[in-house]
Amino acid sequence: MATEGGGKEMNEIKTQFTTREGLYKLLPHSEYSRPNRVPFNSQGSNPVRVSFVNLNDQSGNGDRLCFNVGRELYFYIYKGVRKAADLSKPIDKRIYKGTQPTCHDFNHLTATAESVSLLVGFSAGQVQLIDPIKKETSKLFNEERLIDKSRVTCVRWVPGSESLFLVAHASGSMYLYNVEHTCGTTAPHYQLLKQGESFAVHTCKSKSTRNPLLKWTVGEGALNEFAFSPDGKFLACVSQDGFLRVFDFDSVELHGTMKSYFGGLLCACWSPDGRYIVTGGEDDLVTVWAFGDCRVIARGHGHRSWVSVVAFDPYTTSVEESDPMEFSGSDEDFQDLLHFGRDRANSTQSRLSKRNSAESRPVSVTYRFGSVGQDTQLCLWDLTEDILFPHQPLSRARTHTNVMNATSPPAGSTGNSVATPGNSAPPPLPRSNSLPHSTVSSAGSKSSVADGALASGVSKFATLSLHDRKDRHHEKDHKRNHSMGHISSKSSDKLNLVTKAKTDPAKTLGTPLCPRMEDVPLLEPLICKKIAHERLTVLIFLEDCIVTACQEGFICTWGRPGKVGLLSSQNQASSPGGTVV
Secondary structure (H helix, E strand, O other): OOOOOOOOOOOOEEOEEEEOOEEEEEOHHHOEOOOOOOOOOOOOOOOOOEEEEEOOOOOOOOEEEEEEEOOEEEEEEOOOOOOOOOOOOOOEEEEOOOOOEEEEEEOOOOOOOOOOOEEEEEOOOOEEEEEOOOOEEEEEEOOOOOOOOOOEEEEEEOOOOOOEEEEEEOOOEEEEEEOOOOOOOOOOEEEEEEEEOOEEEEEEEOOOOOOOOEEEEEOOOOEEEEEEOOOOOEEEEEEOOOEEEEEEOOOOEEEEEEEOOOOOEEEEEEOOOOOEEEEEEOOOEEEEEEOOOOEEEEEEEOOOOOEEEEEEOOOOOEEEEOOOOOOOOOHHHHHHHHOOOOOOOOHHHHHHHHOOOOOOOOEEEEEEEEEEEOOOEEEEEEEOHHHHOOOOOOOOOOOOOOEEOOOOOOOOOOOOOOOOOOOOOOOOOOOOOOOOOEOOOOOOOOOOOOOHHHHHHHHHHHOOOOOOOOOOOOOOOOOOOOOOOOOOOOOOOOOOOOOHHHHOHHHHEOEOOEOOHHHOOEEOOOEEEEOOOOOEEEEEEOOOEEEEEEOOOOEEEEEOOOOOOOOOHHHHHHOOOOEEO
């Protein structure tokens, strides 16, 4: 397997790279951007973001793409690896005055060939509901900015719902809306529903039902991103105070927390089975957090600047039969290893879900995730069993993740992992780190029971059947110049629910909230490639490609191995990092 050695910095933009599954190749004709293809002057603007939806039409080309660049919002047919992009004919284009789009999300549940519901959040705090197929603007929420005046950082439809959506703001607040309700003509009055460590939830107090239904106050500083678990039961939030907080969404209970090594956390993602969450942020690290144990199980180091987006690749998560081996854990641990508890669409995930009994031939699991950052680099990572289950003996023919502790060789040295007969992964590159996506356990029952105190405020949505959602591409906007400025551990909200003694970062370092670097495995990335001139803001894994985007407004499609047509064996063998002059 050909790999780059030495770990020296390369300034060329890579147009292809090789992993154990083959060659990924940039498809220049599948690049989407503004119609004039001119790089966008990104100074002071909000991050470029991308949303996908499939309309399930009969033509077989139902994928649609939405992206924002500066004051502009575009909606295109996405042809992926099949055909070249036609930028001259956007289905819809909007230019806004006085405010910029910051994030957006399609309702996959209601999308049809004739109509699609798209939520768009804005820098001044408003949220717009539009239909880019009918070219309609149906509703504007927080229009007078009476609910929140700060920038919208993340907007998502509640999984399984046709009308409920959640909006996070730079104020640190999060609001639950119903598209059927109005926002009222006066500022909302709130009544406390539940409070806990560093969070409080209020209901909107009014004679008639109005938006917002709920207001969440989470942590201190901006709430940078949130992500629903694959089963929709749990909500992971990452904030500028450096905390990951995971809530049971319906019961509004705090499930667990984690603290960054330093600085704010900017992005989070769940593993496809909901067992792990990966975060990234201003400490340049990716951190893997186990939902069941509520603990950090690994960190990845490879980025040289803030990590913008983390995402799991559900199509490359591998399941392999291994030789019979002695299992040193309990039966319960073994069941946990083999049982993912949810049926998945593709074959790999189906095999995962079927492993629900202790068999004589255990299964080997490898999670693939990726990360992109302000350093313009794409990193891919494998999370393997030697990290997930360190107490479990491994068969010799299994793929290993290179792990090093704090006393490992300095960053300019080369990786020293040795390929074994069953190990087709290239040696990891030094000086590159990857962030695994965050995940939440989804093995529990899908029904939720609201207690008496919650029934009045939550009963409207507590019993919704929850629908699997895979939108993990929202990435965070943040200021480059205050990497250290918002370090605080479990910070108090406006209700002063946490004592000041807990806000000292030194108090959390070395605890389960934030283990020391030498106390958890340190992952190295499989690949770490510079793929853009400007900071990267998008990473989405699709079945036949990977989609990335940078702040210049270019949305790039990388064909997966075998999806791009025939490539010469010479290219595959000798050019894992092809460059553009």
